[in-house]
Amino acid sequence: MLIPSIDLNAKIPNNVGLADDPKVRRALEHWQPRYLEWWRDMGPSDFSEREVYLRTAVSVEPGGWAHWDHVRMPDYRWGVFLTPRAQAATIHVGDETGAPAWDEVPGEHRAALRRIIVTQADTEPASVEQQRLLGRMAPSLYDMRNLFQVNVEEGRHLWAMVYLLHKHFGTDGRDEAEALLERRSGDPDHPRILGAFNQPCDHWLSFFCFTMFADRDGKFQLASLRESAFDPLARSCEFMLTEEAFHLFVGETGMERIIRRAAELAAQDPDGDVRRQGGIDFGTLQRAINYWFSYCLDLFGSEISNNAAGYFGAGLKGRFKEGERYDDHLALTRHYTLASVEHDRLVEREVPLRSAINEVLRDDYIHDCERAVRKWNHMLAELGSPQRLHLPNRRFHRHQGLHAGHCFNPEGELISPAQFAARRDEWLLSEADNAYLRSIMTPVREPGKMANWIAPPRRGIGGQDLGFEYVRG
Numbered sequence: 001m002l003i004p005s006i007d008l009n010a011k012i013p014n015n016v017g018l019a020d021d022p023k024v025r026r027a028l029e030h031w032q033p034r035y036l037e038w039w040r041d042m043g044p045s046d047f048s049e050r051e052v053y054l055r056t057a058v059s060v061e062p063g064g065w066a067h068w069d070h071v072r073m074p075d076y077r078w079g080v081f082l083t084p085r086a087q088a089a090t091i092h093v094g095d096e097t098g099a100p101a102w103d104e105v106p107g108e109h110r111a112a113l114r115r116i117i118v119t120q121a122d123t124e125p126a127s128v129e130q131q132r133l134l135g136r137m138a139p140s141l142y143d144m145r146n147l148f149q150v151n152v153e154e155g156r157h158l159w160a161m162v163y164l165l166h167k168h169f170g171t172d173g174r175d176e177a178e179a180l181l182e183r184r185s186g187d188p189d190h191p192r193i194l195g196a197f198n199q200p201c202d203h204w205l206s207f208f209c210f211t212m213f214a215d216r217d218g219k220f221q222l223a224s225l226r227e228s229a230f231d232p233l234a235r236s237c238e239f240m241l242t243e244e245a246f247h248l249f250v251g252e253t254g255m256e257r258i259i260r261r262a263a264e265l266a267a268q269d270p271d272g273d274v275r276r277q278g279g280i281d282f283g284t285l286q287r288a289i290n291y292w293f294s295y296c297l298d299l300f301g302s303e304i305s306n307n308a309a310g311y312f313g314a315g316l317k318g319r320f321k322e323g324e325r326y327d328d329h330l331a332l333t334r335h336y337t338l339a340s341v342e343h344d345r346l347v348e349r350e351v352p353l354r355s356a357i358n359e360v361l362r363d364d365y366i367h368d369c370e371r372a373v374r375k376w377n378h379m380l381a382e383l384g385s386p387q388r389l390h391l392p393n394r395r396f397h398r399h400q401g402l403h404a405g406h407c408f409n410p411e412g413e414l415i416s417p418a419q420f421a422a423r424r425d426e427w428l429l430s431e432a433d434n435a436y437l438r439s440i441m442t443p444v445r446e447p448g449k450m451a452n453w454i455a456p457p458r459r460g461i462g463g464q465d466l467g468f469e470y471v472r473g
């Protein structure tokens with residue numbers, strides 16, 4: 001397979017051969033100013049003139065793909081990169097396992113692939129919109145830089161998907177690319193597609209929960225699409241995953257630093273009152289985890305899904321590490337047992353594995369989240385704190401799938417709507433929590449200094465120490 005070389009000097013840096021593809025190049029060059037307009041209106045507020053120490057993708061080699069420099073965000077070089085393949089890929093999931101992977105979209109899968117790509121694409125600008133105002137209250141220059149790094153990379157992920165739409169979906173693709181710049185997170189008339197991407201994310205505890213839990217959905221959905229029989233999609237997602245790893249680092253270590261600081265402040269206070277010391281207390285942390293984890297579980301779709309069974313059978317999406325972890329890529333004979341409410345009781349039932357394929361991916365996601373929470377609890381034990389954090393049961397506070405429409409407590413027991421309402425503010429971030437959180441988020445702009453509610457990171461980033469001027473001007 002011929003791999004076009006990387007063209008970094010092009011208007012749109014790319015390794016997809018845009019120089020020799022005038023139709024798609026023109027389409028993307030037409031979309032580019034509209035994207036920049038969207039970035040100006042809906043991207044990070046206030047800081048467009050500042051120089052931010054950013055990593056830019058300049059190659060697709062595992063070791064050296066990134067270049068670091070101070071750049072103004074509007075000048076960021078958003079490019080289109082696919083991971084190259086040494087040899088032609090074969091399909092390794094679903095009914096056509098073993099056949100050659102597709103370089104073009106087969107007619108019978110066009111609608112489904114368009115829907116998957118548009119849904120994936122929509123989350124990228126949505127998250128940038130949700131995080132728009134956070135720069136103003138950044139707890140340090142290090143954190144501000146990380147926020148902006150995440151933002152520009154989500155912008156690049158949008159580029160990756162818009163390229164596929166223009167290249168493979170003709171005028172429909174062009175219309176979808178326009179619509180991606182028109183929907184708005186949280187807009188009642190014109191919302192983003194998926195629930196979590198319409199929730200407000202207006203302080204840094206939500207930002208770290210979001211990068212911990214929502215970007216982790218990104219990791220698993222991208223991993224699922226990396227298995228796709230539609231090879232350009234698989235290769236785009238593979239490269240996006242290299243950037244995604246940093247977003248998860250931001251979320252997981254951000255939470256860890258808040259938790260560490262909470263334990264320190266509790267130890268300093270005679271009554272262990274973290275809020276009195278200006279920090280984020282464990283009750284609030286637990287409520288934020290409950291809130292974002294439950295919204296992010298919704299992102300995996302329904303427990304029993306014909307859509308998902310169809311995607312799997314057609315080879316459009318695979319399981320997490322389908323190629324490495326599974327021998328049976330048909331998943332036609334096995335079953336999956338899940339609990340759901342029937343006649344006011346929780347009962348277990350067996351469903352064909354393909355229909356439960358969303359739940360299989362959700363299992364892997366939950367497992368990964370549990371690992372992080374165990375790590376935080378281990379740190380708390382080491383600090384001598386008696387506090388522990390938990391993930392709520394997967395049925396708690398759900399808005400999609402089998403459990404939506406029923407009420408459960410965080411332990412997963414069925415309760416009445418009145419019982420849920422009575423304890424809602426004990427279990428989920430409340431207006432009062434959010435007001436408190438916003439009140440302590442005073443910006444810290446002095447290099448090396450941290451807001452009181454968060455511990456410093458172990459080290460700086462991009463080869464620089466913590467006192468570096470990550471954002472300047």
Ligand code: BYC
Pocket residue numbers: 116117119120123124127154193194195196214215216217218219221222298299300301302303304305306307308358400401
């Ligand atoms: N909110 O059969 P069902 C990321 C809809 S994150 C609202 O249950 P399916 C990122 C569904 O669309 C990764 N609606 O679900 C992270 C369908 O609607 P229609 C994003 C929802 O299709 C942070 C109906 O309910 N990537 O990259 O099996 C920062 C019934 O559908 C929701 C993807 O999601 C919801 N939560 O699975 C930046 C990958 N859930 O068609 C970026 C592409 C379901 O009946 N998406 N619905 O009107 C997919 O593969 C699938 O669409 C889903 C849903 C997994 C999302």
Ligand code: FE
Pocket residue numbers: 124153154157218
């Ligand atoms: Fe992304």
Ligand code: FE
Pocket residue numbers: 154215218244247
């Ligand atoms: Fe991300």
